[in-house]
Amino acid sequence: MAVMTxxxxxxxxxxxxxxxxxxxxxxxxxxxxxxxxxxxxxxxVSVCGENELPLSALLYEFYPTDGSIRLVADIAKCWIVDxxxxxxxxxxxxxxxxxxxxxIMATHNTSPAPSHKLWLFEQHYEHPWEGYPGSIxxxxxxxxxxxxxxxxxxxxxxxxxGLLGDDPRYYxxxxxxxxxxxxxxxxxxxxxxxxxxxxxxxxxxxxxRRGRIYGGTYTGELWRYDPVxxxxxxxxxHFQSPHGTKYRRALIFALESPYGTLFLTDNVxxxxxxxxxETLEVTRHGxxxxxxxxxxxxxxxxxxGGLTADENFVLYYGLESYHQADxxxxxxxxxxxxxxxxNLGLVSPGGRQSHYICEMIYDKGKLHMVDVxxxxxxxxxxxxxxSLKPPDPExxxxxxxxxxxxxxxxxxxxxxxxxxxxxxxxxxxLHRTMVWERTPVRYLAATNExxxxxxxxxxxxxxxxxxxxxxxxxxxxxxxxGGTVSCVGLGEGGxxxxxxxxxxxxxxxxxxxxxxTTDGKLLxxxxxxxxxxxxxxxxxxxxxxxxxxxxxxxxxxxxxKNGQLLLCDPDQASGDHQESMSCERLPDIILTEPTxxxxxxLDDRTFLFSGExxxxxxxxxxxRQAEKLTIRTSSVKGxxxxxGLSGGVRLSDGSIVCGTRDGMLLRxxxxxxxxxxxxxxxxxxxxxxxxxxxxxxxxxxxGGEADAGHLIYYHPELGLMDxxxxxxxxxxxxxxxxxxxxxxxxxLSCVAVSPNGSYMYVGSGETYSCVVAYRNxxxxxxxx
Numbered sequence: 001m002a003v004m005t006x007x008x009x010x011x012x013x014x015x016x017x018x019x020x021x022x023x024x025x026x027x028x029x030x031x032x033x034x035x036x037x038x039x040x041x042x043x044x045v046s047v048c049g050e051n052e053l054p055l056s057a058l059l060y061e062f063y064p065t066d067g068s069i070r071l072v073a074d075i076a077k078c079w080i081v082d083x084x085x086x087x088x089x090x091x092x093x094x095x096x097x098x099x100x101x102x103x104i105m106a107t108h109n110t111s112p113a114p115s116h117k118l119w120l121f122e123q124h125y126e127h128p129w130e131g132y133p134g135s136i137x138x139x140x141x142x143x144x145x146x147x148x149x150x151x152x153x154x155x156x157x158x159x160x161x162g163l164l165g166d167d168p169r170y171y172x173x174x175x176x177x178x179x180x181x182x183x184x185x186x187x188x189x190x191x192x193x194x195x196x197x198x199x200x201x202x203x204x205x206x207x208x209r210r211g212r213i214y215g216g217t218y219t220g221e222l223w224r225y226d227p228v229x230x231x232x233x234x235x236x237x238h239f240q241s242p243h244g245t246k247y248r249r250a251l252i253f254a255l256e257s258p259y260g261t262l263f264l265t266d267n268v269x270x271x272x273x274x275x276x277x278e279t280l281e282v283t284r285h286g287x288x289x290x291x292x293x294x295x296x297x298x299x300x301x302x303x304x305g306g307l308t309a310d311e312n313f314v315l316y317y318g319l320e321s322y323h324q325a326d327x328x329x330x331x332x333x334x335x336x337x338x339x340x341x342x343n344l345g346l347v348s349p350g351g352r353q354s355h356y357i358c359e360m361i362y363d364k365g366k367l368h369m370v371d372v373x374x375x376x377x378x379x380x381x382x383x384x385x386x387s388l389k390p391p392d393p394e395x396x397x398x399x400x401x402x403x404x405x406x407x408x409x410x411x412x413x414x415x416x417x418x419x420x421x422x423x424x425x426x427x428x429x430l431h432r433t434m435v436w437e438r439t440p441v442r443y444l445a446a447t448n449e450x451x452x453x454x455x456x457x458x459x460x461x462x463x464x465x466x467x468x469x470x471x472x473x474x475x476x477x478x479x480x481x482g483g484t485v486s487c488v489g490l491g492e493g494g495x496x497x498x499x500x501x502x503x504x505x506x507x508x509x510x511x512x513x514x515x516x517t518t519d520g521k522l523l524x525x526x527x528x529x530x531x532x533x534x535x536x537x538x539x540x541x542x543x544x545x546x547x548x549x550x551x552x553x554x555x556x557x558x559x560x561k562n563g564q565l566l567l568c569d570p571d572q573a574s575g576d577h578q579e580s581m582s583c584e585r586l587p588d589i590i591l592t593e594p595t596x597x598x599x600x601x602l603d604d605r606t607f608l609f610s611g612e613x614x615x616x617x618x619x620x621x622x623x624r625q626a627e628k629l630t631i632r633t634s635s636v637k638g639x640x641x642x643x644g645l646s647g648g649v650r651l652s653d654g655s656i657v658c659g660t661r662d663g664m665l666l667r668x669x670x671x672x673x674x675x676x677x678x679x680x681x682x683x684x685x686x687x688x689x690x691x692x693x694x695x696x697x698x699x700x701x702x703g704g705e706a707d708a709g710h711l712i713y714y715h716p717e718l719g720l721m722d723x724x725x726x727x728x729x730x731x732x733x734x735x736x737x738x739x740x741x742x743x744x745x746x747x748l749s750c751v752a753v754s755p756n757g758s759y760m761y762v763g764s765g766e767t768y769s770c771v772v773a774y775r776n777x778x779x780x781x782x783x784x
Contacts, residue, residue, distance in 0.1 A: 007290055007343040007390070008390075008392065008393055008395055009290075009321065009343065009346075010397035010398065010400070011345050011346065011396070011398060012345045012346040012348045012349075012397070012399070013346065013347060013388075013398075014387060015350065016387070017388065018349050018381055018382065019067055019381070020349045020379060020381055021069070021382070022376075023045070023047050023069065023370075023379055023380065024047055024060075024069075025047075025377065025378060028049060028051060028053040028055055029055055029058065030048075030049065030050055030372070030373055030378060031047075031048040031049065031090070031372040031373050031377060031378055032046055032047055032048060032372050033048050033090050033091065033092040033093060033108070033358055033372070034046040034091045034092060034094065034095040034359070035062075035358065035359035035361065035368075035370045036095045036096070036097075036359075037363060038101070039097060040101060042061060042142065043061065043062040043063070043368070044060070044061055044095060044103060044142070045060050045061075045062050045069070045370065045380070046059055046060075046090065046091035047059075047060060047378060048090040048091065048110075048372075048378075049087075049089040049090070049110070049111040050090070050110045050111070051111070052112060053111060053112075054111050055111050056081070056088050056089060057075045057089055057091050057107060058071065058074055058075065059075070059091060059105075059140065061142060062368075062380060064363065064366065064368060064382065072140060072145050073140055073145060075088050075091075075138075078149060079107075079136055079138075079149055081133070084113055084114065084129050085130060085131065085132065086112065086113045086116075086119075086124070086130070086131060086132040087109070087111055088109060088135065088136065089107075089108070089110055090109065090110060091106070091107060092106075092108035092159075092160055093204060094108070094162035094163075094173060096163045096171075097164070098164065098168055099168050101143075102140060102141050103139070103142060104137070104138070104139050104140075104162075105162070106135050106136065106137045106162050107135045107136050107138070108135060108158050108159055108160055108176065109121060109132045109135070109158045109176075113130045113131075115130065116130070118411070118413070121158065121177065122177055122418060122708065123416055125156055126682045126683065126708070132156060133152065133155070133156065134154060134155045134156050134158075135153075135154070135157065135159035136149050136150070136151060137149075137150040137151070137153055137171065137173075137184060138150065150186075150189065151189070153184050153189075154175060154180075154191065154193075157175040157176065157178055157180075158175070158177060159173045159176070160173075160175065160176035160202070160203045161173060161174045161203035161215075162174065162205065163205045163206075165183075165207075165211060165213070165227060166207065166211030166227070167211075168186075169185060169186055170185060171184045172184075172225070173205075176200065176201055176203075177200055177708070178196065178200070179196050179197060179199055179200045179201075179217075179768070180193055180194070180196050180197065181193075181194045181215065181232060194225065194232050195766055195767035195768070196746075196764075196767050196768040196769075197215060197217065197232060197767070197768055198215070198216070198217040198218050198768065199217060199218040199219060199744040199768075200744045201218055201248075202215060202216055202217055202251065203250075203252075204216065204251045204252055204253065204254060206251075206254035206256075208260070208262060208277040209256070209260050209277070212224055212226050212227070212277065214254070214262065215251060216250050217768065218248060218742055219238075219246075219249055219250075219429070219432075219742050220238045220239035220240075220249030220251075220266055221234060221236075221431065221432065222234075222235045222264070223235060223436075232767075233436075234435065234768075235275075236435075237273070237275065238432075239251075239265075239266040239269060239271045240269075240271060240284075241268075241269045241271075242287070243269075246730075246739065246740065246741060246742065247730065248267040249267060249268060249269060250267055251265075251266060252266060252267045253265050253304060253317070255307060255309050255313075257274070257313055257336070260277065260278075261276050261277070262275045263285075263315075263335075265304055265307065267304065268303050269287060269303065270287050270289060271284065271286070271287055271288075272284075272285040272286060272287070272288055273285070285335055288303075288304055288317060288319065288341060289303075289319065289321065289341065290319070290321065290331065290343055291340050303319065303320050304317060304318065304320075305317070305318030305320065305356045305358065306357040306359050306369050306370075307360060308360045308362040310362050310385065312334075314334045314336075315333040315335055316330065316331070316332055316360060316362060316367055317330075317333075317357075317360065318330060318331070318347065318354070318356070318357035318360065319341075325353060325400055325401060325402050326355055327346055327348065327353050327354065327355075328346070328347045328355070328356060329344070329345060330344040330345060330347055330367075330369075330383070331343060332344055343390055343391070344390060345391050345398070346398040347371070347381065348399055349381055351401075352371075352375075352376035353374065353375075353376070353399070353400060354371040354381070355371065355372065355373045355375075355377060356374070357369045357370065357371060357372075358371075358372045362385070365384065366382055366384060366385065367382065367383040367385055368380060368382050369381050375401075411731055412732065414734070418727050419724050419725060419727045419728065419729070419732070419734070419735060420724040420725065420727075420772075420774060420778075421724065421734070421778035422775055422776055422777040422778055423775050424773075424774070425728060425735075425738060425740055425775075426468045426469070426740045426772075426773045427470065427728050427741040427742065427743040427770055427773075428451075428472065428770055428772070428773060429470065429741045429743070430463065430472070430769050431768050431769060431770060433472065433475065434455075434461070434475060436767050436769075437456070437457050437458060438457075438477070439456075439764075439768070439769035439770075440455055440456065440457055440749065440765050440766060441453050441454075441455045441750060441763030441764055441765060441769055441771060442454045442455055442456070442515075442749060443484075443487035443489070443513060443515075443750055443763075444750045444751065444752035444761050444763050444771070445489055445511060445513070445527060445752055446467075446753060446754045446755075446759060446761055447755065448754045448755055448756050448758070449466075450464060450466065450467070451463075451466070451467060451752070451759075451761055451773070452464055452511065453465075453763060453771065454484060454487050454515060454525065455484075455763075455769065456483050456484060459477050459479060459482075459483060460477070460478050460479040460482075460483065460484055460517065460523065462474070462476050462525070462530055463475055463771075464527075464530070465771075467759050467773065468773050468775055469773075470740065470741060474530065478523075478531065478532050479515075479517065479521075479523060479535075481519045481521065482518035482520075483517065484515050484516070484517065484518075485516040485518055485544070486515070486546045486547045487513060487514070487515045487516070488513070488514055488547045488548070489511075489512070490512040490513060490514055490550050491512050511526070511528050512525065512526055512527070513525040513527060514547050514550070515547075516544055516545075516558070520538050521535055521537060521538065522536040522538055522556070522570075522581065523535050523536075524570065534570060536573050536579045536581040537580045537581070538568075538581060539582070542558075542560055542566065543560050543561040543562075544558050544559065545559060545560060545561050545594055545595050546558065546559040546594070546595060547559075548565070548598070548599040549599060549601045549607065550601075551567070551604055551605065552604050552605055552621055553571075553604070554569065554571050555567050555569050556568045556569075556570065558583065559591060559599075560594065562590070562594060563594040563597070564586070564589065564590060565585075565586045566583040566584060566586065567586060567621070568583040568584075586619070586621075587624060588625075588626045589609070589617075589619065589626060591609060591644075592611070592644055593661065596644075596646055596686065596704075597610060597644050597646065598645045598646050598648060598658075598688065600645060600649070600650065600658055601650065602618070602650065602656075605620065605622050606619060606621065607621075608656065608672075610633065610643070610644035613635075613641060613643055613644075614632040614633045614635045614644075615629075615632060615633075616628075616631055616632060616645075616668075616672075617629065618672065629672055630673075631673065632675065633645060633658075633660055633666060633675070634660065634664040634666040635660065636662055636664070636680075639662055642660065642661045642662035643660050643662060643664070644661050645658055645660060646659055646686035646687055647686070647687055647689055647690045647700060647701075648690050649690035649698050650692075651692060651695065652696060653670060653696065654670030655667055655668060656670075657690065657698050657714050658687075658690065660686065660687065662680065662684075662686070663680035663681055663683075663684065663685050663686060663687050663702060664680045664687070665678040665680065665687055665700075665712070665714060667714075678719050678720040679720060681710060681720070681722055682702065682703075682707075684707070685707040686702075686703070686704055687701070689701040689748075689749075689750055691751055691752065691753050693713075693753050693757050694757050694781075696715065697713065697715040697716075698714045699723070699751055699753060699760065700714070700751075701748045703747075705747045705765075707746070708725060708746050709745065709747060709748035710724060711726070711748070711751065715781050717781070718781070721779055723778075726745040726762040726772040727743070728740060728741070728742055728743040728744070728772060729743075729744055741770075743764075743772050745762060745763075745764040745770070745772065746766070747764065747766050748763070748765070749763050749764060749765025750763045751763070757780055758775060758776055759773065760773075760774045760777050761773050762774075
């Protein structure tokens with residue numbers, strides 16, 4: 001009670017100092033996620049749907065002098081969406097202004113399709129009829145209401161935040177689900193993908209005075225894009241939680257100070273950082289909560305709502321601190337003069353209590369704030385700043401209804417869960433401890449006691465960790481001359497990858513890896529010794545793109561850009577310091593897809609691969625002879641051109657379980673006379689990176705770089721089973737209380753399983769990378 005008396009936390013803003021403007025909600029619109037003032041002083045507000053209704057966004061102009069509004073654009077009338085699909089329900093933190101006064105923005109989706117009871121964006125990602133087709137970029141003339149739709153820059157993705165660059169030819173934006181950062185060239189419509197910069201759902205972008213763009217990850221790390229270098233760099237600065245909160249710590253609001261520094265805060269904990277863009281020095285000003293209150297832990301949807309500053313850079317913002325009702329209050333903080341945050345009262349004009357304040361603008365002594373997602377939403381509340389002061393102890397309490405709004409982002413329906421289930425799930429966030437460009441995982445190997453990984457885009461790095469840990473025990477750069485083009489294990493090492501035979505042991509040694517580099521080298525890496533054991537120079541005219549497997553002792557089977565297969569023998573290399581290795585081209589072999597096609601090793605001297613269409617060919621290395629088999633791969637009728645093998649592994653009984661580029665799963669008998677087909681998981685995407693589990697089961701990755709990757713599990717008694725996605729997003733009741741960092745891997749680069757089948761590891765091949773570890777994955781049937 002002492003804290004409540006000190007701040008009078010029950011008092012509301014004085015009604016005489018406020019003006020309430022109801023925004024249209026008769027159709028069910030309940031939110032606003034963009035509220036911007038143009039350089040010409042005009043205000044624009046997006047009215048959105050964030051509930052169970054299939055609504056499209058509306059764009060209005062707001063006139064602050066009298067509180068009137070004018071409809072500028074009804075998105076449902078600007079863009080045709082099939083009646084079965086998810087609608088463009090929002091314009092979310094993406095509205096900006098072109099030099100000629102026109103507006104540029106993008107749509108976003110958090111409303112279900114008409115036939116859906118829940119908003120299930122990711123669950124319908126692959127659904128062509130009921131999913132979200134993708135966000136559109138629009139240019140709007142507010143004088144004529146003319147809307148120019150530029151199209152969908154990223155199919156199926158929802159745009160979640162955007163801004164115009166200092167060079168107005170470029171519009172930058174973020175993807176909601178995949179977490180990538182993009183640039184749209186408005187002159188050519190060319191889209192540039194700069195890769196993954198967050199787990200998912202991070203929306204705020206901000207520029208400094210030199211036009212550099214800053215953003216944050218969902219888990220609180222900060223990054224910067226420099227248009228001069230055209231590169232994204234992680235700053236190795238992150239928000240810190242006083243409780244170790246593992247919930248939403250994304251950058252949510254940002255302001256530029258009079259000194260050119262950036263004041264940044266995150267969603268839940270509300271830590272206020274001041275970043276100097278020139279020195280990258282960070283000043284931590286503490287938390288935006290009232291003293292002595294601190295942020296709550298562990299689960300909170302939001303805490304800080306809206307952020308603006310007056311002409312003296314005194315901060316004003318919303319704060320969720322009446323916990324029984326998710327009710328916002330207005331807070332003032334004169335941070336530059338060393339003051340503490342001051343409570344100005346609950347936002348509940350006439351009893352219309354504010355659920356959340358999405359944006360706030362200070363203009364000529366007035367605060368304009370927008371309430372969303374509550375019983376009275378959306379509305380704009382204008383407050384006379386001169387009338388504000390901390391309420392006295394005698395100030396009467398605001399009208400408060402102790403109601404907690406339903407959380408549409410928290411899913412309690414197990415039939416809609418997408419994550420991979422296991423007794424224990426733990427994320428190893430490589431992006432937290434390593435430079436991001438060194439984190440993309442290219443190879444994983446697992447023993448019962450250790451995890452090993454090879455990573456990097458322009459260098460080759462070794463990662464070593466205990467089975468279930470959130471930090472690596474050892475990280476080292478093994479090679480700086482180039483990144484990994486292809487990587488394959490040479491010994492069993494508990495990780496039987498595509499082409500490896502169950503029970504195989506390597507003459508080169510257990511836990512050895514061969515890596516093909518971008519600068520034309522072939523490296524033999526000893527994971528146990530943590531070193532590059534041998535380095536070979538390859539002929540520059542080979543243009544090698546893949547290492548397929550090891551054959552006949554220490555021979556390596558490689559593939560070039562034209563699909564030809566070559567045999568190299570490291571033991572025959574010559575040279576004192578830099579070894580040179582020649583390669584023999586195998587006759588009569590051309591793979592139809594040089595990078596995507598797989599070779600499945602049958603034994604030391606024979607292997608299996610695809611010919612044209614659904615044909616299968618066995619190659620005898622000793623005879624240098626190819627034999628076309630009578631059996632064929634499984635295929636979808638009319639899509640035989642996608643029927644080539646994309647991965648496979650030989651099981652203990654000699655049979656081969658494998659997949660095609662069209663995602664079909666099949667099993668080939670040990671005598672290569674019979675094929676059993678198990679169908680496919682989705683309508684597109686390959687099955688690849690097969691790994692044996694025990695004696696007669698296997699896991700594999702579904703999907704390529706553009707797909708939302710899944711793991712599938714094969715067992716002779718179970719057939720094809722979807723394990724799910726490596727998605728550690730705590731938006732469902734099964735994950736919300738797990739003590740682990742977040743992860744959301746879309747491009748699965750590799751998978752490893754320990755020899756005893758107890759541990760499974762999934763690696764991300766994207767720039768902002770991690771490994772997700774699973775102990776005793778659900779569904780595994782392990783027979784050793």
